[in-house]
Amino acid sequence: MSGHHRLAIATLAVALGPLSALAGPGDADGAALAVACFSCHGPEGRGGGEIPALAGRDAGEIARQLSGYADGSIPGTIMPRLAPSYTGAEVTALADWFAEVAP
Amino acid sequence: MIDRRRLLAGAGGLAAIAVVPLPAAATPADAAAAITEAFGDDRPFTDGPIIIEAPALAETGNSVPITVRAERAMDAPDRITRMALFSENNPRAALFAVSFGPAAAEAAIATNIRLNGTQQIICVAETADGTLIRAIHEIRVVVSACTTLEAQF
Amino acid sequence: MFNTRIRVPETAAAGEAVEIRAMIMHPMDNGFTYSTQGTLIPVNIITDFTCRYLGEVVVQVRLEPGISANPIFTFSLRATESGPVEFEWIDQNGDVTTASADLTVT
Amino acid sequence: MKMQRRTFVASLAALPLAAPALARGAGPRVTVVGAGYGGASFIRTLRRLAPEVEITVIEQTPRFHSCPFSNGVIGGLWDGDRISFEYDGLASTGTRWASGAAVGFDPATREVTLEGGEVVTGDYVLLSPGISLNFAAIDGYSPEAAEAMPHAWQAGSQTGLLRRQLVEMEDGGTVVVAIPRPPFRCPPGPYERISLIAHYLKAAKPASKIIVLDAQDGFSKQGLFEECWAALYPGLIERIPGAESGEVEAVDPATMRVSTAFDDITADVANVIPPQRAGALALDAGLDGGIGWCPVDPVSFESTLAPGVFIIGDAAIMGEMPKSGFSAAQQGSACAAALAARIAGDDPAPRKLINTCYSLAAPDWGFSVADVYAQTADGIAAIRPGGGTTPLGADADTHAAEARYANSWFDTLTSQLWG
Numbered sequence: 079m080s081g082h083h084r085l086a087i088a089t090l091a092v093a094l095g096p097l098s099a100l101a102g103p104g105d106a107d108g109a110a111l112a113v114a115c116f117s118c119h120g121p122e123g124r125g126g127g128e129i130p131a132l133a134g135r136d137a138g139e140i141a142r143q144l145s146g147y148a149d150g151s152i153p154g155t156i157m158p159r160l161a162p163s164y165t166g167a168e169v170t171a172l173a174d175w176f177a178e179v180a181p
Numbered sequence: 182m183i184d185r186r187r188l189l190a191g192a193g194g195l196a197a198i199a200v201v202p203l204p205a206a207a208t209p210a211d212a213a214a215a216i217t218e219a220f221g222d223d224r225p226f227t228d229g230p231i232i233i234e235a236p237a238l239a240e241t242g243n244s245v246p247i248t249v250r251a252e253r254a255m256d257a258p259d260r261i262t263r264m265a266l267f268s269e270n271n272p273r274a275a276l277f278a279v280s281f282g283p284a285a286a287e288a289a290i291a292t293n294i295r296l297n298g299t300q301q302i303i304c305v306a307e308t309a310d311g312t313l314i315r316a317i318h319e320i321r322v323v324v325s326a327c328t329t330l331e332a333q334f
Numbered sequence: 335m336f337n338t339r340i341r342v343p344e345t346a347a348a349g350e351a352v353e354i355r356a357m358i359m360h361p362m363d364n365g366f367t368y369s370t371q372g373t374l375i376p377v378n379i380i381t382d383f384t385c386r387y388l389g390e391v392v393v394q395v396r397l398e399p400g401i402s403a404n405p406i407f408t409f410s411l412r413a414t415e416s417g418p419v420e421f422e423w424i425d426q427n428g429d430v431t432t433a434s435a436d437l438t439v440t
Numbered sequence: 441m442k443m444q445r446r447t448f449v450a451s452l453a454a455l456p457l458a459a460p461a462l463a464r465g466a467g468p469r470v471t472v473v474g475a476g477y478g479g480a481s482f483i484r485t486l487r488r489l490a491p492e493v494e495i496t497v498i499e500q501t502p503r504f505h506s507c508p509f510s511n512g513v514i515g516g517l518w519d520g521d522r523i524s525f526e527y528d529g530l531a532s533t534g535t536r537w538a539s540g541a542a543v544g545f546d547p548a549t550r551e552v553t554l555e556g557g558e559v560v561t562g563d564y565v566l567l568s569p570g571i572s573l574n575f576a577a578i579d580g581y582s583p584e585a586a587e588a589m590p591h592a593w594q595a596g597s598q599t600g601l602l603r604r605q606l607v608e609m610e611d612g613g614t615v616v617v618a619i620p621r622p623p624f625r626c627p628p629g630p631y632e633r634i635s636l637i638a639h640y641l642k643a644a645k646p647a648s649k650i651i652v653l654d655a656q657d658g659f660s661k662q663g664l665f666e667e668c669w670a671a672l673y674p675g676l677i678e679r680i681p682g683a684e685s686g687e688v689e690a691v692d693p694a695t696m697r698v699s700t701a702f703d704d705i706t707a708d709v710a711n712v713i714p715p716q717r718a719g720a721l722a723l724d725a726g727l728d729g730g731i732g733w734c735p736v737d738p739v740s741f742e743s744t745l746a747p748g749v750f751i752i753g754d755a756a757i758m759g760e761m762p763k764s765g766f767s768a769a770q771q772g773s774a775c776a777a778a779l780a781a782r783i784a785g786d787d788p789a790p791r792k793l794i795n796t797c798y799s800l801a802a803p804d805w806g807f808s809v810a811d812v813y814a815q816t817a818d819g820i821a822a823i824r825p826g827g828g829t830t831p832l833g834a835d836a837d838t839h840a841a842e843a844r845y846a847n848s849w850f851d852t853l854t855s856q857l858w859g
Contacts, residue, residue: 107789113485113773114794114812117766117853118845126852128844155830155842156796156810162826163792163812237731238757240622243657244402244682255412268400272366276400282391286351286410290393293402295364321731323623323757339685339702355701357685403657404683406701 106168108175115172118156123176134181140173206297207274212267215274216305219265220313229253229314231264231306234291238321242296245320249304250289255281261288261314263307270300298322335431336360340421342435346413354385354392357406358423358431364399380405382424387437388417413439467492468783471552471562472535473542473721475499477508477765478568478753480530480857481772487533489780495534496560498552499527500541504858505595507626508765509850514592514603515636516644517803523595525858545725547746564779567727567734568753568768569719570594571625577715578618579690588693589710592633593625605709606637611645613708616698618688619654620715623733625754625763627660628799628809630713635665635801638673651707652679653700655687660762661799661809663832668801688712718755733757739815740778740788741771750775759820761813767795769853774815790815792823798846806843807834 116122118129125131132140146152147161148169164172207215234248251261265278281288288306296302299321306314341355358380365377379399385392385407392411411419420434470486470493472479479497486493506523513520531537538560544553545565552560573591575581581589592602606615615637619630634650641648658681659665669677680686685701692699696707717723717732727734727743734751735744738759743749752775753768761767770793778788796810811827813820830842 110777110789110791113777114770114792116773116856117769117794118796118849120852121856127848128841129848129852155838155845156808159810159826159828160794160796160812163823168792236621238623238733246621248408271400272364273398273400275398277398278396280391280394282386282394284387284390284392284411286412289409290395291408292406295400295402323759341702357702359684402683404685406685408701 106171108171111168111172112175122179132176133179137173137177140176141169144169206270207268209269212269212274212303215267220305224313226313226315231304231314231316233304233316233318235318235320240323242322244293245296247294248291251306259308259310261306262309265305267303271297296322338433340433340435342419342437345438345440348413348439350413351410352413353410355408356421357404359404362401362403380423380425384422386420387411415439468563469494470564471496471560472566473498474568475527475530476568476570478768478772481769482566482776485773485776490783496536496538498538498542507595510595510599511633511636513599515640520600529859542721545721547725547749550748565749567722567751569721569755571716571754572720574715574717578688581691581714585693589691589712591713593713602711609708612647615650615709616705616707617652618712620713621655624716627762631659631665632799638676639802642673650677651705653686653688654679655682657682661829664807667832668805672802722755738820739790741775760822761795761820764795764797766797770794800843800846804843805839806846808842
């Protein structure tokens with residue numbers, strides 16, 4: 079794949095995020111929040127080796143998983159420590175953003 | 182070798198550094214009062230050859246290296262006989278005081294001090310002929326959460 | 335008595351400024367920390383430190399709780415003739431800890 | 441401070457129209473010094489958010505050598521190729537790649553002088569210069585002495601040198617690791633290194649020992665490291681902490697002597713990590729304000745001393761965020777977003793940043809500290825409750841999982857930045 083194609087795809091994916099965040103509840107910016115997740119979950123959340131992909135997954139499923147980490151009902155290694163630091167609106171915005179990215 | 186006692190001390194040490202409600206920190210006025218208590222208030226401060234060597238920035242306040250030094254000969258009539266160090270932001274303003282006797286090669290001493298955050302450190306020195314010299318040094322204390330250490334006071 | 339560590343050179347030339355180090359293993363509890371059981375640890379500090387050379391004072395230090403655990407002091411004495419360098423620490427209860435080393439002046 | 445969503449959306453909406461690379465040259469000029477974790481992340485993100493910007497990159501090394509995962513090279517878990525990356529992938533994103541290292545920077549004019557004499561000017565400058573080593577803080581230590589007593593705290597030839605010395609050391613040897621007072625790059629890094637050297641010695645040279653001369657009293661992830669050392673490396677590691685005068689004050693490379701206030705130790709291999717400060721370019725330009733590390737605005741990362749100059753990564757004071765590659769990459773993308781907002785005439789919006797700092801204490805024994813940080817006008821602070829380290833007493837499966845995640849994180853992030 080050429081660099082130009084890669085850029086175009088990345089652009090599309092990023093462009094979708096804020097639009098969906100606009101429609102979501104609260105004032106959270108899903109795109110801005112999601113960038114912080116790419117280091118482990120891969121570019122646009124498309125996955126990174128052992129660390130699962132988030133792109134294109136059901137928004138409700140992502141949100142339930144994050145909420146479960148936050149309240150301790152879902153066990154894990156890193157995520158139970160990170161998830162409690164996000165508000166409900168931020169969790170929804172993140173879930174909506176990743177759900178819209180093409181896997 | 183790493184012995185059990187040291188291991189336990191290491192692990193327990195972290196737990197012991199819990200969040201502690203600090204008493205009211207000293208203020209510049211408290212430091213001034215402590216200086217008056219130590220040296221009286223009848224003499225003005227003059228500038229003089231007192232040097233405070235300390236890092237400009239420290240990551241924890243638990244142990245900050247500091248050297249106070251007078252660049253003046255020990256056989257001069259205005260040699261330094263006494264130095265005291267004060268904090269403007271610790272629970273107690275006084276840190277330590279040192280007298281230099283006839284066997285000292287120079288009026289200089291180094292130790293490690295505790296600092297409750299960013300603040301000015303004040304050194305007051307007294308000469309054999311009774312004048313007071315003051316020097317001030319600002320130390321910035323930053324605490325990185327990654328070290329998992331809290332300043333210990 | 336607490337454990338101490340001192341560093342005094344074995345020999346020095348007459349007139350030389352000799353660097354001296356002295357440390358005492360003491361927690362210097364400053365009264366603001368809690369034990370693992372949640373109880374406040376009371377103030378427990380070394381209050382005085384003195385170094386003498388040939389019986390004369392080199393430095394005499396008054397310590398406050400703002401001195402870090404295991405207080406260490408570095409300073410210098412003027413070598414004149416062979417003799418003992420003596421160290422004395424006193425804690426807040428008046429208990430005394432001592433150490434000494436011989437300095438040979440050539 | 442208002443949200444910049446409007447701008448963000450506007451700039452993104454313009455993207456599909458701007459055929460890649462075609463619109464470039466019309467926008468502001470941004471000079472980037474340093475293409476490590478911070479700089480590379482900044483370039484990638486800014487290219488995406490503000491494609492009209494003209495980016496000139498100045499990088500002193502021909503290849504990137506990652507400090508994260510360099511301890512694995514030293515411990516023999518993998519070879520140096522794993523931490524070495526070409527800049528080609530980054531350069532092909534439409535950046536201009538200046539030739540040679542930066543030797544001077546004028547914050548007032550934002551002019552960077554290269555070693556060949558060329559002067560690069562920009563409307564904005566991003567400095568991600570990393571650290572410089574304060575050799576003078578240890579008597580007898582110097583860049584020359586580091587050829588005998590490597591620091592290996594800037595990855596590359598020093599990493600390979602320390603590895604070779606360990607391989608060539610005879611069984612029964614003494615390895616000294618000297619750790620400076622903080623702040624320094626990668627707070628748990630020295631202890632990960634000790635662990636992986638112990639892993640190597642235990643298998644290859646079991647009569648050897650490691651003496652840790654530590655200026656620090658407590659340290660990052662201390663309980664987690666000590667738990668592993670007691671389980672895997674009993675009797676191999678002796679540590680003298682700062683409170684027992686573990687700080688190294690002097691070295692003699694001719695006799696391999698390492699000295700603290702009270703002890704002189706003769707080493708077979710001496711890894712002397714000196715105290716550190718911001719990268720030389722930032723220091724020489726006075727951007728540290730005399731305190732060794734650069735103060736920046738916690739939201740935009742703009743220097744508080746020089747408008748138009750942005751500083752990220754290890755060189756800057758980032759509040760509670762540690763000096764790590766992970767942090768630098770997060771700061772790089774947040775800084776790029778802040779600059780894109782600035783260029784669009786908007787205020788930067790505060791973000792949430794993550795640091796997940798993995799350590800390997802053995803190939804299959806990993807643990808981490810993970811925190812989310814809020815950017816506020818007062819500084820960057822970890823959000824509580826939440827965050828923290830792997831719990832003490834975690835089982836082998838947890839440690840193995842964290843080791844796998846550490847490997848995944850490294851490969852994922854490095855391929856995003858330099859791939």
